[in-house]
Amino acid sequence: MTQTFNFTVNGKPVSVALANEETPLLNVLRNELGLMGTRFGCGLEQCGCCTVLIDGKPEKCCAKPVWSVAGKSIVTIEGLGTPDKPHPLQQAFIDEQAGQCGYCLAGIIVSAKALLDNNPSPTRAEIAAALDDNICRCGSHNRIIRAVQKAAAQMQAGAGS
């Protein structure tokens, strides 16, 4: 029997009808809503490729049943910025060329946003600790940390002006 689930994605209300209420949020985002930026990495909530913000908190959504997000507000990588209007994190990732294959980046940028929302000027160690739930296999870690530091500095400067 089909059930309907209502929640918000990137500020817009969405409504999806599904036969299986256990369908992972990741599959709903990708296959029902066409938001392909959030990625499947493991399906085991281990690698962080599927990190999204749920009511402002970074959460892995590859094994999160859709029923559990009913009524909640979800932000994906697509909700951060666009090439015309990039989020400071996205601009900093481009400036630092922070990535190799790029598969992990959506989850990492979303995790970094959650960090900066709570801690606007994190230390290198705090950034590393906040990203420990995200795996990067290519070895772009130091560039990614530099990009987060740079975005933090720019956001601080922007907030102060």
Add this chain to the structure above:
Amino acid sequence: MNAPLPGILADNPMLDRWISFPAPGKVTVNTGRVEIGQGVLTAMAQIAADELDVAMERIAVRSGDTELTPNEGYTAGSQSMQSGAVALRQACADVRALFLAQAAAIIGCQANELSVRDGAILRGGKTTGQDYWTLAGAVNLVVKATGSGPRKPVTEFKHIGASTERLDLPDKIFGKATFIHDLQLPGMVHARVVRQPNRGAVIDQIDEKAILRAARGKADFVRSGNFLAIVGGDETAVDLAAAAAVDHVRWQHVEKPTALQAEATWLLQRPWIDRVFGAPAGEPQGRRRFEATYSRGYLAHASISPSCGLAEYRDGHLTVWTHCQGVFPLRASLAKALGIDASKITVQHVQGSGCYGHNGADDAAADAAIIAMQMPGKPVRVRWRREEEFVSEPKAPAMVVKVQALLDDAGKPADWTQEIWSPTHSNRPGAGGVLLGAVALPNAMPDPPPGDVPESGGGGATRNAEPLYGIPAKRIIHHLITEPPVRTSALRSLGATANVFAMECCIDELAERAGQDPVAYRLSLTADQRARAVIEKVAVMARWNPQEPGGTGHGRGIAFARYKNRAAYAAVVVELDVAEEILLAHVWCAADAGLVINPDGVINQLEGGVIQSASWVLKEQVRFDNGVASFDWETYPVLKFSEVPEIDIELINTKDDVPLGVGEVTAGPTAAAIGNAVSHALGARIRELPLTRERIMATLLKA
């Protein structure tokens, strides 16, 4: 008489395979190299921009398509710049020369009076009204390259040598679909394979009801011999069914690797095929003898995304989308496995996550192709499960490396034997390796005869087994282990990691016996100026201090290699602390990659190699326990953000005329520098990788 064409260009001489001018103001560059996260497409655009004299913005790079692009075999072996870029550069130079000749004929002047600015033909610096696009109709590019087009001198490069931003990164940063996993074809079905546990395993019983119950949605079975797949339109249902199938399909003739087989030393008791090359066994030149044995376990590529492949069989033609490293070899292998002519197969590359060698990409594409052949007209998308990627991907082989050195009176090696036990590093489809799904089909092809990457290709287990140092007699003894417990194949740097680890740790052990500083000792062994330069440079960068005391828990180590003894040079210094575990503090690297197309791209590759190698050395080993017991990120942990050291990299000699491949050069030196730093910190040597807490504790207890 022109110089011989670069090898790849000789193999693909038709210029229209490389360059076309599809519309006014547009240039299409084709490359057989594929993007696997190394920035290769950007580098190719930089080369074309310089050699054709057009703006980067005009260039679109197409890559890895059996219908359109040159056949460059595999994107592997750190060859994309060293071979692929050199070929593209000459192709562009030849094309530019053909256009200038045509323009000269129209204008009525000599070609050498003309130049090109952003595609416009100039005479004496003034516009002529002609450009690539006005001339394109008259210039026939369906001709063979001659190698006669003059390449730009290094001093005139504008784009080559610049840290141009990667063309592919913004889409990845904005979450716009770019990966094979995002490809949606009309009417596509999702599929998962119920993997045959080993060659020869036979399906005994399928509890279809239990599997479909678990699916909670519609799913169907596709079967051919012992190849079994679950397909359907609802990915969640297909996933659930595939997960349930693990417990609800019973197999006969199952073989499972044992815990004991995971240890490198297990190789020493296996049948092998021997090869000996290098100096003949003659009168030994040294008198004192030093012997030590080093090893490492099996490693996983552990790509961040599980492998994925799509295929569609329509009107007698098979189209396959894959993130594999070689679309042409895959096409040939699919033709054999499926019994159809290669001309009836198109294979297109679509980006996946970093692969670092032969992971599951080819096999996932074959899975999709096998299923698609049974569902004509229906596009099929296979995505492996995470466990499937870890369990089924080809593993990097475990290796044992014994070094025997005979020393002269000054304590320098006069006679060096590197003896290697290793399964093959080459099971790629293009090297005769069998596609996993095809093994389960009726009348499956047999495994290829045992072999490894030939020396002409840089060797597999023997890669970097010969020291670059000036040692009078050098020899390699290679024991190819023919019956490993799991399928093995190429992982970034192949045998070089274990060989350089053994060799460069041994050099430190010899330096210590000779009472010499490791940096000075290495310099005393080599007259190669480029080798000396990177060793000297990294010592300066790291403020190397020969007097630094050892055994304090804090250590530094150095190591050096030239990848394959013919690609880039790199020297690495590692600083670390050892308590119960190893904490990396800082890594310095000096590298000579010859002509650098994109300095930031090269640094990114070197850095990635350092971090991946550090991860192998500190954390990684594939475990077996009644099957592959490393099946997720908890049972196969890799280096985390908080464990990554600070890294400083400097490049030298970047204006040479020839690029030297860099993607794999730091793997070996990083492993050995960590080994040497740990030895310095502990005052005791660990010769087995990975450098686990258990091994550190055992060494401390012995010391």
